Amino acid sequence: DTEVTQTPKHLVMGMTNKKSLKCEQHMGHRAMYWYKQKAKKPPELMFVYSYEKLSINESVPSRFSPECPNSSLLNLHLHALQPEDSALYLCASSQGDRGLSPLHFGNGTRLTVT
Amino acid sequence: GQNIDQPTEMTATEGAIVQINCTYQTSGFNGLFWYQQHAGEAPTFLSYNVLDGLEEKGRFSSFLSRSKGYSYLLLKELQMKDSASYLCAYLNAGNNRKLIWGLGTSLGVNP
Numbered sequence: 001d002t003e004v005t006q007t008p009k010h011l012v013m014g015m016t017n018k019k020s021l022k023c024e025q026h027m028g029h030r031a032m033y034w035y036k037q038k039a040k041k042p043p044e045l046m047f048v049y050s051y052e053k054l055s056i057n058e059s060v061p062s063r064f065s066p067e068c069p070n071s072s073l074l075n076l077h078l079h080a081l082q083p084e085d086s087a088l089y090l091c092a093s094s095q096g097d098r099g100l101s102p103l104h105f106g107n108g109t110r111l112t113v114t
Numbered sequence: 115g116q117n118i119d120q121p122t123e124m125t126a127t128e129g130a131i132v133q134i135n136c137t138y139q140t141s142g143f144n145g146l147f148w149y150q151q152h153a154g155e156a157p158t159f160l161s162y163n164v165l166d167g168l169e170e171k172g173r174f175s176s177f178l179s180r181s182k183g184y185s186y187l188l189l190k191e192l193q194m195k196d197s198a199s200y201l202c203a204y205l206n207a208g209n210n211r212k213l214i215w216g217l218g219t220s221l222g223v224n225p
Contacts, residue, residue, distance in 0.1 A: 040217075042203070045213070090156060090157075099144065099212065099213065100144070100164075105158070107156050
């Protein structure tokens with residue numbers, strides 16, 4: 001069982017929809033991440049939150065909007081996505097925020113944009 | 115530059131030993147991670163090497179040589195459930211401490 005919980009597991013949305021992905025961890029980790037993963041590719045970093053503040057934005061288009069309401073929760077708000085945004089979206093957390101701690105991944109949300 | 119390479123695919127037989135190599139080139143290095151990812155699932159952490167040498171964890175071991183820019187993951191007593199993708203990633207030093215990922219090695223274990 002993963003200690004990082006993501007909902008929903010699957011999501012199909014149209015290009016005009018607005019939806020949100022949710023992530024929760026109760027391990028007391030201080031850093032939380034959003035990754036995007038395409039088939040047969042490694043995870044691609046999108047955002048990093050450190051102590052509830054956005055510390056890294058990997059030049060992600062504004063149609064992806066992250067939010068960290070508290071130290072246990074991380075959301076990713078989606079609006080006006082494109083079909084090429086279809087992918088597995090992975091949330092992860094780590095104990096420290098310096099990159100030296102292993103990442104604990106959730107099982108992901110498989111997103112399809114139609 | 116930030117280059118990291120690992121073989122695309124490997125196959126091995128149940129009960130055997132397999133070594134998955136990973137080479138990297140970077141001007142700033144702060145450790146190397148190995149993750150396992152089964153199809154349709156999330157990556158799970160296997161090992162972390164920051165100093166030269168071998169780290170052993172049960173059936174899995176990981177080796178690092180910083181001077182050669184080289185790491186390997188050694189899997190012993192292979193089981194069918196070890197069929198998965200194995201991703202190496204090094205931690206880039208500097209202000210933006212992000213992981214640089216290899217493309218992954220897809221390991222198939224045959225009976």
